[in-house]
Amino acid sequence: MFKIEFLAAGFFIFMSFSVFAQPDQEVVKGVDAFEKGNYKLAHQELSKALDSLVFLTSEEIAEAYLYRGKSSLELLYAASLKGDPKETARYKNAFFDAYNDFRNALKFDSLEYKYEIKKEIDNLYEPLLQTGLAQLNAVYDGSYNHDDATVALMYAGECLVTAVQIKKEYVAYDLLGQVNMELQDTIKAYNYFIKSKELFEKDGSKTPDLLIGYVYYRLAVIDLGKMKDPEHALSMLKKGEDAVNSEYKRIEAAPLPADKRQDYSELYNSVLRTLGNLKHDIFLDYPEFAEQGLTEFQETLTKSPDDYSTLIALAGLLEKTNVDSAIAVYKKAIEVNPSHEVAWFNLGVLYYNMGVKLNLKAKSVNDPDSAVFYDKEAELKYENAIPFLQRAFEINPQSHETIHALKQASLKTYRYDDFEMYDELEKKLGNR
Numbered sequence: 001m002f003k004i005e006f007l008a009a010g011f012f013i014f015m016s017f018s019v020f021a022q023p024d025q026e027v028v029k030g031v032d033a034f035e036k037g038n039y040k041l042a043h044q045e046l047s048k049a050l051d052s053l054v055f056l057t058s059e060e061i062a063e064a065y066l067y068r069g070k071s072s073l074e075l076l077y078a079a080s081l082k083g084d085p086k087e088t089a090r091y092k093n094a095f096f097d098a099y100n101d102f103r104n105a106l107k108f109d110s111l112e113y114k115y116e117i118k119k120e121i122d123n124l125y126e127p128l129l130q131t132g133l134a135q136l137n138a139v140y141d142g143s144y145n146h147d148d149a150t151v152a153l154m155y156a157g158e159c160l161v162t163a164v165q166i167k168k169e170y171v172a173y174d175l176l177g178q179v180n181m182e183l184q185d186t187i188k189a190y191n192y193f194i195k196s197k198e199l200f201e202k203d204g205s206k207t208p209d210l211l212i213g214y215v216y217y218r219l220a221v222i223d224l225g226k227m228k229d230p231e232h233a234l235s236m237l238k239k240g241e242d243a244v245n246s247e248y249k250r251i252e253a254a255p256l257p258a259d260k261r262q263d264y265s266e267l268y269n270s271v272l273r274t275l276g277n278l279k280h281d282i283f284l285d286y287p288e289f290a291e292q293g294l295t296e297f298q299e300t301l302t303k304s305p306d307d308y309s310t311l312i313a314l315a316g317l318l319e320k321t322n323v324d325s326a327i328a329v330y331k332k333a334i335e336v337n338p339s340h341e342v343a344w345f346n347l348g349v350l351y352y353n354m355g356v357k358l359n360l361k362a363k364s365v366n367d368p369d370s371a372v373f374y375d376k377e378a379e380l381k382y383e384n385a386i387p388f389l390q391r392a393f394e395i396n397p398q399s400h401e402t403i404h405a406l407k408q409a410s411l412k413t414y415r416y417d418d419f420e421m422y423d424e425l426e427k428k429l430g431n432r
Contacts, residue, residue, distance in 0.1 A: 022055075023052040024049070024055070024056060026048045026049035029041075030042045030043075030045035030046035030071075031046075031063065031067050034067050039071045042067060042071040043068055043071040043072065043075065046064045046065075047068060050065065050068065059108070059110060059112055059113075061105075061108040062112070062117070065101045065105035065108070066113055068101050069098035069100075069120065070098070072091070072094040073094055076088070076091040076094035095124060095131070095159065095162065096158065098120075098124065099124055099165075099166075102121045105117045106118070121166055122167070124162070124163075124166055125163055128159045128160065128162050129159075129171065129172055129175070132157070132172075132175055132176075133175055135152045135155055135159070136153070136178055139153055139182060149182075150183070153182050154183075157176065157180070160176045160179065164176070170195075170200040171196075173196035173199060176189075176192040177189045177192035177196060177215075177218060181218065187226075189218075190222045190226070193219045193222070197219065197239075200212055200243070208248070208251045209247055210244055210247050212244065213241070213272070213275055214271065215240070216236045217236075217237070217240055219233075219236045220240070220275075221278070233282060234292075237282075240275045241272060244268065244275070248264070248268045251268075273309060276313075279293075279296075280316070284313075284316050290317055290321070294317055297310050297314035297317065298314070301314065306336045308337045308340065311329055311330075312330075312342055312343060314329050315327075315329035315333065315343075316346070323350070330343045330347040331343075334347070339395065340395070341392040341395040341399070341402070344389070345388070345389065345392035347388045348386070348387075348388030348389035348392060348405060348409070349385070349389075349405055351382070351385035351388065352381065352385040352405060352408065352409055352412075354378075354381040355385065355412065358374045358375070358377045359374070359375060359378045361374045362374035362375045379412070382409055386409055386413060386415075389405050389406045390406065400426065400429055403422050403429065404422075406418070407419055410422060
């Protein structure tokens with residue numbers, strides 16, 4: 001009887017010791033499996049060890065978290081290299097799992113692994129940033145349907161939020177802003193863009209970055225649309241132009257091959273054009289800023305008299321105050337770039353609209369002779385519109401706006417065959 005009880009007690013003590021000893025052995029097995037490249041086994045053994053933290057020392061816990069995090073990443077990279085979508089999807093949270101494991105490792109570490117853990121965390125920043133960017137670009141490219149695009153954006157957001165926890169850089173905040181713009185959370189997007197702008201203004205960029213202009217542009221778009229604040233939008237656009245000009249000076253000072261310099265020049269002009277176009281829209285749409293717009297456009301043309309986009313913008317403003325001057329500026333733009341349709345189209349539409357106003361004036365007067373006079377003047381304006389619209393159509397025969405304008409002008413000038421032709425074209429384009 002006593003012998004049986006003694007054996008039972010002994011068995012209990014033996015088992016208790018075995019349970020106590022097992023987790024640290026699992027850490028050893030897990031690290032050994034990692035070193036041998038068996039990352040799946042490593043992850044399994046280290047996970048089992050971390051289920052029994054009470055039986056591990058602080059350093060063993062730190063080691064287990066460190067190597068489990070590294071195993072998660074290796075499993076993701078291996079799945080990506082295989083190009084296996086199921087495997088890749090299985091480990092899609094590896095970045096977040098690894099980040100949490102590395103953070104836990106730091107909590108328990110007593111300096112033995114501190115440098116290695118911090119290095120692993122820092123190394124996560126770039127792949128998180130690039131993964132978020134890749135998902136965002138895939139949405140921009142139309143690679144996903146609506147529901148899948150939302151999932152991709154949410155995943156991109158998780159990657160980028162984790163990235164900014166590691167390193168607060170303006171690029172990641174800009175991308176977070178874009179993700180939230182796509183998710184239609186304008187206020188959150190605005191706050192991220194503000195943070196991006198502030199970090200850029202504080203720390204700058206290691207290499208010249210002309211794309212920073214788009215951060216100011218996006219802020220201005222929200223200022224204009226959501227905030228209904230055109231004045232602040234103009235301020236943002238001006239700051240954006242200043243930032244882009246400053247970055248381009250850095251590029252000009254750098255030793256670059258000719259082809260690279262040309263690429264930068266084209267990007268520089270593209271970003272400035274985007275910022276400038278929104279400024280032009282504000283000047284045109286908000287009469288209180290028209291005078292400011294006239295001054296800016298004239299200053300630009302003093303330095304660059306053949307700046308086509310500025311000539312178009314100036315003419316658009318002058319349409320409201322001085323039609324004759326607007327016509328002269330549009331004709332100057334045509335001289336500068338006769339192969340671009342905008343000036344031809346705008347001038348044709350301007351003449352057409354002048355005709356419409358004269359017809360309305362004819363209807364508003366009581367004197368029949370005056371009415372006839374205004375109607376005849378209107379016919380002349382419609383006739384003036386035709387050649388400019390036809391030239392715009394020759395340059396771009398797929399333009400809905402030009403075809404519609406030609407259709408209306410043909411009707412006003414009794415060109416019924418032309419009207420039918422443009423009407424058919426408009427229907428064909430509309431059915432595409």
